[in-house]
Amino acid sequence: MNDFRELIQKYIKEVLFSEDEIQLRVSELAERINEDYQGLEPVLVAVLKGSTYFLSDLTRKIELPLSLDFIAIQSYGAHSETTGAVKLLKDLDEPIEGRDVIIIEDIIDTGLTINYLIRSLKARSPRSLRICTLLDKSARRLVPVEIAYRGFEIPDVFVVGYGLDFEQKFRNLPYIGVLDIDRVVEDFYG
Ligand code: 5GP
Numbered sequence: 001m002n003d004f005r006e007l008i009q010k011y012i013k014e015v016l017f018s019e020d021e022i023q024l025r026v027s028e029l030a031e032r033i034n035e036d037y038q039g040l041e042p043v044l045v046a047v048l049k050g051s052t053y054f055l056s057d058l059t060r061k062i063e064l065p066l067s068l069d070f071i072a073i074q075s076y077g078a079h080s081e082t083t084g085a086v087k088l089l090k091d092l093d094e095p096i097e098g099r100d101v102i103i104i105e106d107i108i109d110t111g112l113t114i115n116y117l118i119r120s121l122k123a124r125s126p127r128s129l130r131i132c133t134l135l136d137k138s139a140r141r142l143v144p145v146e147i148a149y150r151g152f153e154i155p156d157v158f159v160v161g162y163g164l165d166f167e168q169k170f171r172n173l174p175y176i177g178v179l180d181i182d183r184v185v186e187d188f189y190g
Pocket of ligand 1 (some may be wrong): 050075093106107108109110111112113114137157159160164165166
């Protein structure tokens with residue numbers, strides 16, 4: 001996977017959300033968070049690495065004295081499938097007891113990963129805990145997830161860009177595109 005432009009031409013089937021569409025929606029979410037957390041100092045917990053572009057744009061539109069923390073987890077599964085088995089790679093730096101926590105996710109698919117996170121964070125007694133996800137692939141949900149802030153609902157396709165990867169590639173696309181995953185797997189792993 002060397003020539004980036006060639007990769008995009010070959011494997012990105014379509015642009016699902018352009019840079020402008022993303023920015024507009026992120027502004028709307030930030031406005032709602034501004035209203036809901038007036039007078040509060042929320043902690044935004046970003047799930048590494050996929051949510052970093054979203055976090056960066058979102059927080060610059062939030063006008064609250066917020067703090068940031070990061071958590072990294074590894075979901076097991078081949079290529080694009082989660083199995084539900086999750087390993088904590090990096091924990092939060094600070095305790096969240098008594099804090100108003102917003103989890104910032106890139107995408108919720110089966111819901112298994114976020115479910116693990118919620119259980120882990122709830123056990124630390126935050127004052128409140130809400131989920132903010134850029135993308136929601138609800139058609140594939142295996143466990144119910146209550147989402148307070150949702151960027152876009154998407155169909156059952158594999159997306160990359162704006163932080164989302166395939167095997168660590170494509171995160172730096174400025175838009176969200178649909179990856180031709182069958183073709184990638186066939187060409188590189190077949
Ligand atoms: P879940 O546990 O909800 O099934 O999966 C969540 C994780 O699977 C996400 O954080 C992400 O890492 C990965 N994932 C699920 N669907 C997609 C997708 O369409 N594109 C990318 N890049 N990752 C996905």
